[in-house]
């Protein structure tokens with residue numbers, strides 16, 4: 001189990017930040033992502049492996065529309 | 066645009082003009098963003114007058130929508146209806162409006178009593194009219210009265226004249242009318258860029274959903290492009306006053322036409338934003354490439370794109386109408402700013418689009434847009450995933466003067482009624498109004514323009530259609546109220562708010578009705594889970610509507626605020642507010658007006674006007690809690706098919722939040738339990754928001770609040786005390 005934006009989510013082996021964002025269909029172009037409080041730049045999503053128990057924040061920094 | 070025969074007709078049209086009134090004036094210099102005069106025109110008696118703008122009114126209302134509300138407030142009584150002569154249309158650009166160095170500074174704000182809501186409505190629109198009008202010497206234009214015959218009003222800021230003409234021969238539909246009037250009033254080819262025209266169209270005359278088209282001349286395409294003041298039927302008021310058009314002509318726009326206090330600072334702020342847009346837009350919102358239509362696929366991914374009258378939030382065919390498809394239809398590389406200096410340039414257009422239907426079938430025209438709202442409204446929400454239909458419908462809505470948002474939401478509602486046998490072919494006159502039937506929707510649109518057939522019913526907007534179907538056709542009012550996506554009589558704009566309580570409030574609590582320009586909180590709430598408590602949501606529903614009101618006071622476009630974000634924005638404390646851009650706006654205001662406000666005072670400026678607008682609703686018989694209730698379709702599943710489409714999610718909510726056992730319940734029972742819960746949540750949200758805003762439980766701004774804000778005009782206090 002991992003936490004994404006303070007909600008529980010199932011964990012699977014081989015999960016990366018990139019695959020997680022894809023699974024969630026988070027296609028908004030400017031995301032701010034933190035894994036266990038550490039900011040992860042966009043270029044590192046693919047290489048960032050998610051571990052069981054991780055606490056992830058994927059913030060869409062917009063109140064637009 | 067190839068508008069056949071425009072030039073040939075011009076002489077005849079001009080000859081038929083009969084001058085009803087000529088008023089001469091000496092245009093004063095603009096001082097720090099203000100002309101310090103407003104223009105009052107009464108078209109019943111052909112009265113034209115100038116009014117001074119008192120300092121106190123500038124302090125309290127700033128300009129733009131603030132001025133509009135103030136002048137309208139003074140013009141109407143609580144008994145005034147939208148089609149009474151005393152109703153006004155007020156157009157005002159605001160003090161920052163018209164600067165050319167900072168993107169998004171050419172908007173006009175239009176205020177009137179709405180035919181569909183019965184209360185005050187405001188609309189923010191591009192095009193060159195507002196700035197050119199200000200540089201012609203007027204901070205606002207008030208139009209009151211009703212002409213006997215069709216008229217055109219001209220404001221010539223170089224000659225210092227205002228004229229009213231009887232104008233019998235001009236076309237009504239905007240794409241031709243704008244060309245005719247440009248030919249008539251421009252003194253040369255070069256002069257066309259100095260002309261901007263406000264017009265409506267045939268459907269504005271025959272429906273309640275009329276828009277005003279505000280034009281700007283596109284030198285490359287050699288055509289007047291059209292931007293829409295869309296919401297709430299102001300175009301209908303315009304035609305009801307028998308106005309065909311208001312034309313402004315002003316030559317001489319310069320970087321310092323506003324005579325700002327500190328032009329160098331404005332340039333510096335502008336340069337910084339131009340750089341951001343140039344460097345970041347291509348990887349952020351792609352506004353320069355496709356405009357707001359970039360949102361189509363994003364909204365689909367997040368289950369927020371309205372499909373089949375807001376039943377669903379995504380669809381397998383939505384990729385057929387997404388930005389990758391639409392981008393091929395619009396002209397690239399054009400300087401598509403709707404006012405000078407807007408490097409965000411999102412005002413996209415298709416050229417040489419050959420129309421397939423209607424009175425202009427075969428004509429090749431320019432289609433402005435399509436914007437996201439149009440794609441969502443006339444496309445996915447009606448289940449029509451056909452890009453050509455969207456272009457065609459977009460064009461005809463614009464030229465006929467009908468709001469694509471209200472058209473789309475109304476049509477989607479009618480389609481659901483048709484599929485539920487609430488209306489049938491006997492009522493539609495044989496039109497098969499199933500979801501997905503683009504030909505049928507086009508047919509209804511053409512009928513709306515003519516005020517014929519089923520178009521007469523469809524053009525009334527959802528609130529009146531619900532009444533008609535209930536009273537004359539025995540429809541179940543509960544079901545219609547659940548699926549009819551309107552609040553206060555205004556149709557919803559195009560986002561699915563079912564899973565975001567904050568956005569349900571953002572829509573239903575909005576002063577003018579459910580338009581997302583007050584608050585769009587879906588990501589903060591539903592996706593980021595950043596505002597989990599009622600208090601958090603209430604804070605957001607206090608801050609954002611107040612902050613966003615400010616754009617409308619100053620003649621600004623909202624898009625450059627957050628459709629491009631500084632590269633380090635995410636590192637700030639409150640990235641959703643885009644703090645650096647807010648600071649830009651504070652400095653921009655100070656640099657234009659010479660004042661010295663800070664962020665706190667900026668919000669106070671808005672809070673004054675926001676609360677005044679709420680009291681204005683009260684004056685017109687609305688503005689209390691019972692008018693802030695959303696239809697259930699915007700909150701949760703009305704029908705079994707909707708419930709089942711998100712069964713897992715809803716079952717979990719019943720189980721985890723309410724402690725129920727969904728496996729032992731029928732779908733109907735589950736829907737009922739969820740509904741009860743969602744309405745309870747909504748009421749708690751409303752309590753929290755009213756409290757945060759300083760309103761009573763009934764939703765009325767308190768006397769203390771109005772006193773604190775300095776908006777304690779005697780009539781305001783009397784109204785509040787009466788409640």
Ligand code: SF4
Pocket residue numbers: 168169170171191401402403404407408409410411412622623624625
């Ligand atoms: S961002 Fe788009 S809508 Fe706003 S002012 Fe610029 S071109 Fe016009």
